[in-house]
Amino acid sequence: MTSSKNDKNTRTTGRPTLNEVARLAGVSPITASRALRGIDTVATELVEKVRKAASELNYVVNPAARALASAQSHSVVVLVPSLSNLLFIDTLEAIHQVLRPKGFEVLIGNFHYSRDEEENLLRNYMAYQPRGLLLTGFDRTESARRMVEASNVPCVYMMDLNPEAGLNCVGFSQHNAGETAAEHLISRGRKRLAYIGAQLDQRTLMRGEGFRRGLEKAGLYDPKLEVLTPRPSSVGLGGELFLQLMHSHPDVDAIFFGNDDLAHGALLEAMRCGIRIPEQVAVMGFNDLPASAHMVPRLSSISTPREAIGRRAAEQLLTLMAGNSVAKPVVDMGFELKVREST
Known part of the structure; x- marks a missing residue:
C-alpha cells in the first residue's frame, strides 16, 4: 500500500511514526502515546505490544514534534x-x-x-x-x-x-539549620567555634548566617573564625581548610562545616595528624550523607530530607x-x- 505526501501517518523523512507503531500494535495512537510515556493507566499487555512494535520499527519519540502537535509537551x-x-x-x-x-x-x-x-x-x-x-x-x-x-x-x-x-x-530553613548546629556545639561546652563553607551558593551562606546568629546570641561569635571560599566543596578541600584553620587558630574547639564532604576531609586529616576528635575539636557537618554514619569517628550532622x-x-x-x-x-x-x- 502506497501513501501520498499528504498522508498524516507518514513522514517525508522516512522515519517511523507514532501512527505506524499504533497500527502494528493494534491500538489507537492515543493509547500508543500513553504507553510509550509510561502512563500507568494503560494495561500492561498493551504497553508490551506498543513497546515491541516501537522496537521493531526503531521508533524514537520526538518530544519537540509532540509538543507542536499537541500545543503542550x-x-x-x-x-x-x-x-x-x-x-x-x-x-x-x-x-x-x-x-x-x-x-x-x-x-x-x-x-x-x-x-x-x-x-x-x-x-x-x-x-x-x-x-x-x-x-x-x-x-x-x-x-x-x-x-x-x-x-x-x-x-x-x-x-x-x-x-x-x-x-x-x-x-526547610537554612538559617534555622545553621543556628541549630551552633546551639548543639555550644551545649557541648565549646567556646571557640568556627564555620567553614565552600562553593558559596546562597544556601551555604544562609547556613553560615544562621550559625553566626546562634553564636552571637551566646556572645561567642568571632569573625576571624569564619572561613569562606568559592572553591568547589570536596573532601580534599575540607582537609586543607581544616589544617589551615587549626594552624592559624589552634584554640578552636568546634567547627561546623557547610557540607558533609568538607567535614569528611577534616576527620581524615585529623586522623592523619593525630588531632583528637572530639576531645581537641568537635567536628560537625551538614546534609548527613550516607558515609557520615561510618566515618571514624562517626560524624554529627544536620540531616536534610532531600x-x-x-x-x-x-x-x-x-x-x-x-x-x-x-x-x-x-x-x-x-x-x-x-x-x-x-x-
Whole structure:
C-alpha cells in the first residue's frame, strides 16, 4: 500500500511514526502515546505490544514534534546546581519516581552553581514548551526570574523557603539549620567555634548566617573564625581548610562545616595528624550523607530530607499542572540533628 505526501501517518523523512507503531500494535495512537510515556493507566499487555512494535520499527519519540502537535509537551524541567552531589541525586530520583508514572519526561539541567548557566538552560529548555518547572532555591538572575514569570509555566522551588514571595516552594530553613548546629556545639561546652563553607551558593551562606546568629546570641561569635571560599566543596578541600584553620587558630574547639564532604576531609586529616576528635575539636557537618554514619569517628550532622523534598515538590507540581491550586504553597519539610561521636 502506497501513501501520498499528504498522508498524516507518514513522514517525508522516512522515519517511523507514532501512527505506524499504533497500527502494528493494534491500538489507537492515543493509547500508543500513553504507553510509550509510561502512563500507568494503560494495561500492561498493551504497553508490551506498543513497546515491541516501537522496537521493531526503531521508533524514537520526538518530544519537540509532540509538543507542536499537541500545543503542550509532556516534559518537566528540573534544574539543579550539581550532579556530583548525592544530595541532588537523591532528590532527582524521588522526582522521577513521582513524575514518570504520570507520563512526564524529566529534563535535567545542571547549572554548576552558575546563575548565568542556569539562565541559559532555562532559555534553551523553554523551547520544549515544558509543562512544569522544578527549580533549586531562589538565587538566580533577574532575566531568569522574568523568564519564569512571563512563561506562566507552573513552577515549584526546592530546598529553600520564602513565605513572603507568594511562590510555591518545598524545603526547610537554612538559617534555622545553621543556628541549630551552633546551639548543639555550644551545649557541648565549646567556646571557640568556627564555620567553614565552600562553593558559596546562597544556601551555604544562609547556613553560615544562621550559625553566626546562634553564636552571637551566646556572645561567642568571632569573625576571624569564619572561613569562606568559592572553591568547589570536596573532601580534599575540607582537609586543607581544616589544617589551615587549626594552624592559624589552634584554640578552636568546634567547627561546623557547610557540607558533609568538607567535614569528611577534616576527620581524615585529623586522623592523619593525630588531632583528637572530639576531645581537641568537635567536628560537625551538614546534609548527613550516607558515609557520615561510618566515618571514624562517626560524624554529627544536620540531616536534610532531600528525597522527601523531591517527592513533595513533584507532587505539588502535578497539582499545579492539572490547573489546581495547592492547599499549602509553602511546605517546610524540616531537618534533623544527628548527634554522633564527632561532637
